Amino acid sequence: MRSSGRPWRGAGALVAALVAGLVVVVPGTAHAAQQPNWATSSPVRWVTTDSKQPHKSITTGDARVGAWRDDRHHIGKSYFTFDLSRFKGTQLFTASLRTPEKAANDCTKPRSTQLWVVKPQERITWANQPWEITNIAPTANEDCVSPWVTWNVVEPIKKALERGRTEITFALRIAEPVQGKVEYGRTYDPAAVLSTTFNTPPGVPTDLQVGNGTCDPATNFFSDAQPAVSAIAHDADGTYGLEGRLAFWPVAAPEQRVESGLLWAGSGYLNGWFPAGMVKDGGVYAFAARTEDGFATSEWSAPCQFTADFTPPATAPAISSTTYRENGGPPGDGGEGIPGDFTFDAKGDEEVIAFEYGGLGFRGGRVNADAPGGKATVSITPTTDGPLYISVTGIDRAGHRSPGTSYRFWVRTTAPFVEVPLFDIGVPRDFVFTANQDGATQFVYQLDDGAEQTVPVGEDRKGRKTVTFTEQGEERHEIKVWTVNAAGTRSGDSERSFSVNLFRPDVEVDPWDGVVGQTRTVTVSTGRTGVVSYVYKVGDEPEKQLPANANGSLTFEYTPTAKGDFAMRVASINAAGVRSGWGTGEFLAEAPAPDVTSNDYKYEPGGAPGQTGTFTFSSPRLPVVSYKYKFDDEPWQSTTGTQVQWAPKKPGYHYLHVMGVTAGGVESDERSYMFQVKAALPVVTSPQYPDGGPVTARPGEPIEFVVTPALAGSREVLWNIAFNPPQVVPVGEDGKARFTVTLPSSGTFSLTVSSRTPDGVVSGNLERSYFVPQQ
Structure with a gap:
């Protein structure tokens, strides 16, 4: 059996439940906090019996009841057994059994199905039928075949539970007077459904606590006049909507017991506070808890007790130490890192059971007294020297603090x-x-x-x-x-x-900016004496060593062979071979992109598809010996000249990418030259759309178009209407291409036309809109 949750909301004297099409009224209480649990279950066993197979239990197929005929006359009954163990110890409110129908032999005959509670029996056959005990009236249902044939079975299930039964079996049959008549027979789904609403009594609350303490008044002391209390609530139906009560009383005067009103326990916890004015200093108090779900109430829990303590210790503890004198001065006692014993004395105040201490130059803590009002000794290791202090307060069982005491002492300096x-x-x-x-x-x-x-x-x-x-x-x-x-x-x-x-030398590179291959002068100076040579390093290049000038300085030339920002590191070396720290100078070696010009193709549209243009390269700053270039996404090519020619195959935007290459193989930055190619659009005419009119195109009639390419060498014309794929027609000897279009209805259509040469050069698209009028 599977619980499906709590679908109801709200609480009242009556709980109405709609279960499987059966409306029932469930008795509740005037303050019902929870709503009934509910569950649906399927049979744990089912069987159909057949008069023509009297010793066989049929457990497959449909559930047959009454008579049916094939080559013989049959009479059958079906039995459904349900597990009731989930409802043991619960309060059952409703129980509805739904037996879905699948077929009726004759819809003109009234439904004569009966449901009986039968005596428990292990094996059921036609020849060994269980005793039929109670006939259950069905809920009215006028449909011929209905999935909602429902029976109220709450009372027989209650009686079965009272007898300690864990299962109940129902027989589905046709009434005795018409059981053998074929026209009254019916077929049922073996997946009968038992729907129930019920309540499981809540459990006794556990894990009672006053604050975070135990329930022993000898060890559980509180200084709060209204201590917080808590308990864990339990309910097999879940805690959603659960409530409870708390009871409070002085242990010495149980007749003063006070109970709270209903408290929310839906989170699984009961929480509250002792009543105002009940708790007095020195008294022992108790509380207990119980849970209520609106239908049943648990027993009261065992009490949880505590002792009230409102009075803090009155005596400030004393502090003494044999290692570190009180109010000592320089040079001091002990030393940092040297432990010393400090004794705390409650001076007989039996309220004090522990000491808390802290101060400067060490880690504080808490220590228990050897007896109430007694002493405690701790070892403290100062982590610094000079004037320090320690402060101590006494702590009682309820956490009250006594007045504090401070003890000043001087720690001798031991660090070298x-x-x-x-x-x-x-x-x-x-x-x-x-x-x-x-x-x-x-x-x-x-x-x-x-x-x-x-x-x-x-x-x-x-x-x-x-x-x-x-x-x-x-x-x-x-x-x-x-x-x-x-x-x-x-x-x-x-x-x-x-x-x-580290005597890092000063490094100056002149000029600091320039192009690849341009020689730089490097000047190095240092305040270090005895310098005999220098080493320098640029990027990942190997180190090079040069002798120093007579005055310890250095001047040399360096020519960068790669582009980029570079750091030149220089260190001096003395006669003993000891290097100084690195001094750093920075310089920039650029490889500027070439310039590109063209009189044929510029940013403004020009030329035409298939028309060759000339492009000129120059590199005014960087000496180059060749150029790498590519048009659009074509492969890179190289030339040692300064001009290249190229014929575009389509109109629109194009890109020429160019890099210069030096004699040392250094590639310059890339130049992207953008230019536009003007389209060579064809001319389109149509007899149905003559210049100046009238338009003679009509729905269902061919419309002829004549295309004259403007792109030299065009051999094909491509055309399409709207979003349809393009179609291809050849260009005739007269230099024209012809095609027809037939439209089924009037309206506007868009025609796109272009031309193409055999080597793939395209003219660009000409788009025209035309209107086809009604006939």
Whole structure:
């Protein structure tokens, strides 16, 4: 059995249900919150019996009842069994069985079908028929053959459920007096439908909560005078439209119990608040919940309790530490990274069960007291040095806070001091470290993200590390230094940022803009001493090295062989082979597109299809030795000349694409030259449409057209009307083409005409509109 949802809306004393064509009235309650559930189901078994096959159970084909005749006279009954287990423990409102008809042997005879409740039986045959117990009256239906033959079966199903039955079987038969008469026989669809409305009582609410706490008054304390409560509602029919109630009372005075009105529980939850004025400080209170669907009510849930606590702790806790003195001053105690114990004392205020603490230079938290009104000790490791503080408040069982206490202390600086020199690339310099941690044995340092390195701490608490930066890279660097003592305890960290002078040379390219193949002068200067040579690199070209001038500068020439924007990087090299950082100069090498001119074809329409035109190329800025070109989508071609000729095959817009090519194979930018070819439109005449009239064209009569091509060499004329495909006619020896058109009715039509040469040159389309008058 399958539930199909809740189609009704609203609630009232009576619920009307229209089920399978049967109108029934369902009793509800005065405050029905839910509407009845409903379901439709099919038989779990069905069988037809036949008097001519008395020991056979027929379970295929149609359901036959009454008499029928082939070569013999038959009498049959059909039986339908339905599963009732879904309705166990429910309140059944309506049950309607629909037995769709497929045929009647004689529509002049009244429907004499009967529905009987039969005694449960495993195997049913004509020879072994079950006992027929109750005859059920049908709903009136005047149609000869109807899919809506319906029976009200609510009472027999209720009785079956009362007897603990999980199935019910109905017999469909023809009334006894006419059962053997063929004219009264009928055929039914075995897919009978049982439609029901019912209600399943809601379940007892579960998972009760006061706020987010438990239901144990010894551990569940609240400071709110109207705590929020919740419970989870349950209903096998779904929670849509479900309602419920909440009850509240003081545990010490259950006679003061108060129940709420109906509350919405359609989301699956019951939510509410304790009544105003009920909850008093120190009292224990309870609430319970139940659900109601308008037809049935659940039992009350077990109560959920809590203890009210409105009074916060009155005593501010005390703070002490054996490591970090209160109000200590420089040089301070402990050190960053050195843990210290802090003890919090509630000073006997038994309301306090925990402490919350926070402050500057460490992570705060919460810790439970060893007993109500007792103490708690935490270990705090400062992450910085200097003046810090810690603040503490006591917390009671309801979350109230006591007055707070602040404790100030000074953390000694343990991070080493770092002297950072000025660095030049390739020149060694010393870092000087000074330890502040007592008993420090080693400095540990880390350059950038490199591996950790160590330097011993001298008797003067100092250490040195000589570092030489010889690699090109970033100017900015970082060093991080700390110390460790013999026990491995780590001090605070010192972090310093510094720069390395890479002596990047200044690079000037003159001229910075020009064409491919144009030589540039590059001038390089530097403030670095001892420079013996330079290396330079352009794009992906390999590096080249040149000797420096006597004053350490460099001047050289460079000729770009490719087009584009380029960066020239230059670095100096000293006698030790150490390179400076890269200096950069930029320059532009252009390959401007050629110019294209033509006296034959320009932007204004000119020439004609098939007429050859001359196009001239020139490259005033870039020296080229040849040109690449193509017309429209034709393949690229090459020429070492400066002129090409081309004959267009159709009128309209055309494009000539041209690039110049240098002796080194560099292709220039592309020039697109657009021009228009004038159409060579044919002349069209018609005897039916003479110049000056009158028009003699008529519907159903041929209309002759004569086409004289203007395009030299035309051998074919193409024509079409409106959106029809074009047709082809030859051009005769007289230089004309002829065709006829016959139109079935009057009206305007559009004629398109063009001509074509044998090598595919087309004239362009001539479009004319003509009107065919009524006869």
